[in-house]
Amino acid sequence: xxxxxxxxxxxxxxxxxxxxxxxxxxxxxxxxxxxxxxxxxxxxxxxxxxxxxxxxxxxxxxxxxxxxxxxxxxxxxxxxxxxxxxxxxxxxxxxxxxxxxxxxxxxxxxxxxxxxxxxxxxxxxxxxxxxxxxxxxxxxxxxxxxxxxxxx
Numbered sequence: 001x002x003x004x005x006x007x008x009x010x011x012x013x014x015x016x017x018x019x020x021x022x023x024x025x026x027x028x029x030x031x032x033x034x035x036x037x038x039x040x041x042x043x044x045x046x047x048x049x050x051x052x053x054x055x056x057x058x059x060x061x062x063x064x065x066x067x068x069x070x071x072x073x074x075x076x077x078x079x080x081x082x083x084x085x086x087x088x089x090x091x092x093x094x095x096x097x098x099x100x101x102x103x104x105x106x107x108x109x110x111x112x113x114x115x116x117x118x119x120x121x122x123x124x125x126x127x128x129x130x131x132x133x134x135x136x137x138x139x140x141x142x143x144x145x146x147x148x149x150x151x152x
Contacts, residue, residue, distance in 0.1 A: 075123060 026032065047062050049055035051069040095101040124132070 026036070043056070045059065046056040047059055049057055049062075049065060049069055051066070051073050055065065055069065057065045
């Protein structure tokens, strides 16, 4: 009976020490036990993606994630359309007369600056990427020449 009481005392001491260490770590992180419990509850509410088992997704965005993940696993990638609105405090004016900067953005008061990309693009081959690069370089050269003509 005494050996059990000694074991119980030793075990209680270890539990107390472990509890103190946990409390110190939580204090350093600025967390509470309730915070950790809440995180575990949130983690349990995540759904596992059937395409990639490493993906844990909140229920509210599961359908959107599933569609994107399915397309990506099929060799497609998605680029969302982005809209860049020039704010009144934009720094574009600084580069307006710079000879070495070519802007692809045209300022129009009626429209905002938009960069539109297709939602689903198939990955491009090396030749296609090279052709796209050459087209961008050619466009840049044309814009630079046009800018030089307008200055004169």
